[in-house]
Amino acid sequence: MDLATDYMGLSLRSPLVASASPASYTLDGVQRLADGGVAAIVLHSLFEEDLLEQAERHSALAEAGSESFAESLSYFPETAGADVEPRRYLKLVERSVAAVQVPVIASLNGASPGSWARYARQIQEAGAAGVELNLYSSPVGPATPGRWLEDAHLDVLGLVKAAVDVPVAVKMSPCYSSVAEMATRFIEAGADALVLFSRFVQPDIDPETLALVPGVGLSAPTEGRLPRTWVALLRPGARVPLALSTGTHSPEDLVKGLLAGADVVMSTSALLRHGPQYAAVLLDGLQAWMEGKGYDSVSQFRGLLAAPADGDARARERAGYVDALRAANAHQAGSW
């Protein structure tokens, strides 16, 4: 059974990739993911905002109480002061690359144009097989035009592409006005793959303490529908690999993603919930399904249920897309 897959110029042994998550926070975690059987690992994201926030907090803590009292003009050795170098992350990249056989892709979320490029270069030097740009915009004011945000994202991609030679994937947000157009623009700007989608981090509310709480929960299987739909819609026009992220909880979800046209399917929540060894369950299920359907390789069925190529409206209709979408909308929208 041939599960081999090409993704952003990398030859993968299967279409199952571990996406950026806390599971890859340590070398041990990365190794366990690789041992579990995924074909590639996207490391947890390097968040520049976190580094900056930490540097500011650490320098404030290191300086607290200094130059105030004659006996204790400081409380920490000079080296304890802050810096903004992502030493830990780069070491993790370096070690992960050395420790596991599967490709290691680093995930990056910068905060300023210069730093995106700088960190990407450092990640490349540390040996990452590719870079995934984790692009999203925090909520902005009512006066900010959407085009600005889109252009800013494209600028980042351009800067990073100019800075590194390794392939660069863009993990998109589903919140652009025209997702398809943005996808096309990313591809034109040089993205080597698109990952659909990043999950917008939404804090939760604790009604007991009347406080906001961090709200990064695991995804539910139904959340796979949105990216799957867009993978199917984008597949025909996209000339780069597409990765489906979010909502892959069972072998069936994996199969669905491939049928929709994803080159690779990424899993986060399922691996966190069931452990890295769950990758084998997913892949075994995939193979059992393929066997049942009589497929020898994933290329035989990948994109089977993707939308037909743009412009062929009748073909779309034939394939049931128009009906399916209409029915879904009617069902969801009710009597609005």
Added chain:
Amino acid sequence: MGREPTRATIDGNEAAASVAYRLNEVCCIYPITPSSPMAELADEWSAKGRPNVFGAVPAVIEMQSEGGAAGALHGALQGGALATTFTASQGLLLMVPNMYKIAGELTPAVMHVAARSLAAQGLSIFGDHQDVMAVRQTGFALLGSSSVQEAHDMAAVAQAATLASRVPFVHFFDGFRTSHELNTIELLSDDDLRALVPAELVRAHRARALSPEHPFVRGTAQNPDVYFQARETVNPYYARVPSLVEEAMALLDQRTGRRYHVVDYAGHPGAERVVVAMGSGAETLRATVAHLVAQGERVGVVTVRLYRPFPAQALVEAIPATVRSVAVLDRTKEPGSFGEPLFLDVLAALSQAHGAGERPEMPEVTGGRYGLSSKELTPGMAAGALAELARDKPKRRFTLGIDDDVSGTSIDYDPELDIEPPGTKRAVFFGLGADGTVGANKNTIKILGAEGLYAQGYFVYDSKKSGSQTVSHLRFGREPITAPYLVSQAGFVGCHQFGLLDRPEVLERAAHGATLLLNCPYGPDEVWATLSRPVQEEIVRKKIELYVVDANRVARDVGLGQRVNTVLQACFFAISAVLEREQAVRHMKEAITKTYARRGPRVVEANLAAVDRALEGLARVQVPAEASSERLPRPPVPADAPEFVRTVTAAMMLGVGDRLPVSALPDDGTWPSGTTAYEKRNVSDLVADWSPELCIQCGNCSFVCPHAVIRSKYYPSSALAQAPATFASAPLRSRGLPGTAYSLQVYAEDCTGCGLCVEACPVSDPKVPGRKAINLAEAATVVGPGRANIAFFESLPAPERPRVDFGTVRGTQFLEPLFEFSGACSGCGETPYLKLLSQLFGDRAVIANATGCSSIYGGNLPTTPWAKNAEGRGPAWSNSLFEDNAEFGLGMRLAADHHLGLARQRLRELRDELGAELVDAALGAPQRSESELAAQRARLGELRRRLADLDAPVARDLNSVLDHLLRRSVWIVGGDGWAYDIGAGGLDHVLASGRDVNVLVMDTEVYSNTGGQMSKATPLGAVAKFAAAGKTVEKKDLALQAIAYGSVYVARVALGADPEQTLRAFREAEVYDGPSLIIAYSHCIAHGIDMRSGLDQQYRAVASGYWPLLRYDPVLRAAGDNPFLLDSPRPRLALAEYTTRELRYASLARTEPDEAERLAALAQEAVDLRWRTYEEMATRPAARFPADARKES
């Protein structure tokens, strides 16, 4: 010569350490102010792998005390290493025994000493020569430096001379004045140092080392037959020292052009009057003499650089034959002597030369003391000493710089004398520690130094750790700055906090026509009306140019919070004209980009924006021709304060303590208790504010308040009829007391805004998210009405102690704290324990306090937080030393026990006269509970009344010790530096003594007071000074050590995790008839935490199993029960969930992630292992613990 020397602007500590480090192989150190920075620099350089001039990286080791450092130094020297140490004051005293050994064995070594006062009637961290004078007899040579440049140069000369002579050296310079003064100096290169210290001398030293390849013994015990002669063998070595020092100085001159002699003369060649001095004072004297000679006076100054061996011949030769009178200035005090040491030496040398006919005229020689504890020696004082010599009968013994109205020793001087060259720019800046003023000024000095200017900076800090004020004294010029005294006649005065402007010192230091930059929220048209009358008058009188800027607003707007430093630095450059404005702005921006790069682009951008915005907001004020204000500055203390407080304490608070005469001060170091109550420092913009409608009256906020500003009372509701309108109260939540009201009163003017109360409050307002029953509010809205409310609150009767439930946190809030309003850091983790101690036992406690943070916030003048209750009773507190505290406290116990025995004996003797029933009751009274103690107090009152009628020696005797019949609570308190390190031996001995003492170790896991150096309490994996790469040894388990004795009550507590357990432990420890040890988790600013999270960190320390709460009670063992009580539940957090929130751990994870991970894993293992051990102990039968073999006392 012939090469361009490297210039740098550094302080004296760095100047000396730079040479010492490069010329040594081993540094054995221990932190002590003001020498700690030398050791810290050596450690940093070593950690970075910086080699010495011989190409190897010196080893730096922190020892458990200076005694230990000296022992290790001695060993390293005997091992053939070039070894050094850095110390001061009490530290040097602890080295004395080894100094005799090192010198007696003719071992070359240099100790670098930032000379400091000795603790006598009080401790002082400041500079004088008492410490070095106390080692002049050890056989060490003494070489003194009088400036930062000299501290650099003489460090090298001393190393060269010690190797050449084999006589060990103390190289000293004045603590703070030189050790902490930034000055522009020329650096010695490695080549210079190698030229001064030839390799063959180093090898000769090594060849004399102990080696099994050519064995010998050194350190024999000698008998009457040979000891004396053997002691005399060294004389030729000492005789050669002056010439060898001269040789080294000549070589230094060849390479640098800087010429020194063992004794230097400067002044008129035909001088009639000279002064003699050592240290920084000599530099002031040289500058003053030059000024006087230029005015035609025949005066001179002799600088003694080599003091031991005393270069008598050089001294006699240095004093011109024309001299008729000599004043010798000693920066030390030797009570009861004929005169101070330098004076005696000079007198003897001159007298001997005269007697031998080598000097036809014998000048009049007088001796004076000056500059104790960094008291200033100004040019005016220097001129005053010379003027005194011109009088018919100059005072033979005198003091300089103080008003001695008791012994009449002081001499007059002109405080206004200004000798500084007109080219020198002088500036002073008044700020707060928290606003970054000092850092900005250090930065300014660097900028100006890089521009080729000579610069000097000296910084004065106040005695508080929260809300502390700083004064920066800066000088700049085209010539080297030789003015080791504070700036007066400043051309520029920066007042960085509006509230400081009323301090007399601010405008006193301004020259006529000076520029005053005032940070204030008022515009140029509004500010004048807000100034007090004396300030306006002084501005008008001195024709001061006034500028204003709202630096706080600018700083806030650009995102810098309360750090107003960059804003005000930009304004300084803009109006002081030390540099061209554009040039200055460019330099500032370059410096900002460089300094803040590590903190990320946002910080850089905020500071750059601050520069631009500052200049936009700067405005000059049109000063009216005369003062118009009616406002007078608020008096420092209330008018109803005791007279001593109004006269003495108030002067010290105002910063004019220098003016107090000798007669004003206590003569034996005894000061009144409870004076912080008068201080009202108003250091925080945010203060605690109570919401009675939400409060459940649990007492948590009061319990954790580090500053004792939250007080509670319950009282009859009827009393509220007299209450001010804004007085807050609620019905008491307690059954059985109807008609009773409860009030929680915040002493807002004393609140530091730490927020621990808010964190401790368990109540959440259902209507306003985040609001609790106690919150932080703007001080401006709370302080005003608060004063009347506090007065009313204080008029309410305090709940009677026997009626208070001592067993609950809720109950303790009603006990009056007798430790209040200390100057500890805002949110301090130690002080809540001391406050609790004072509430529970304060009215019958004596406290021995080890030197450290607690002795500083507990006893650093001008005020003390240890207070008295309405009956005049309260903790009697004393600090002896750092190392001896356990023994000191034990001594108090022994005295108390003896006097208790004596009182009982006398009581029995007077049984009939005093009444058998009363006497028997007093002798047999149980004194465990508060009501029993109250009953005994009543009996003693009655006994005292009856004794008043008896006129017999035995009755008077009983009267003098009667107090001891009330059970006295002896407490020994201190930090981990004391308990784990320097005082460990004594603590161990005292715990093993079986005596009834209570030891409280406030464990911050570092030497907090001296700035966060590692102790043996520092945990595995934490970063501290001297453990910059993370500590690799596990923390000592002091509790288990003490438990091993079987007779010691032991508790480990953390009030942020379990306040009830803390309370229980304190009470059990106190009532236990034997030694008790409480180890109290004390969060600390040196942990690198937001201090507001201190309680949460305590909780996490316990919940992660890092700090298991326990009690070990030998009483249980005696009753057949397991005495080991593990009070905390099984760990439910990973260690990392506690550690990663603290910079001491987190910084290592950032700089050395691998090592941090390795240590973190080992630390987790250690926690797991210890927990298993404790769990096993908690389930053992009693018989498996050692029995307490003491008899009932």
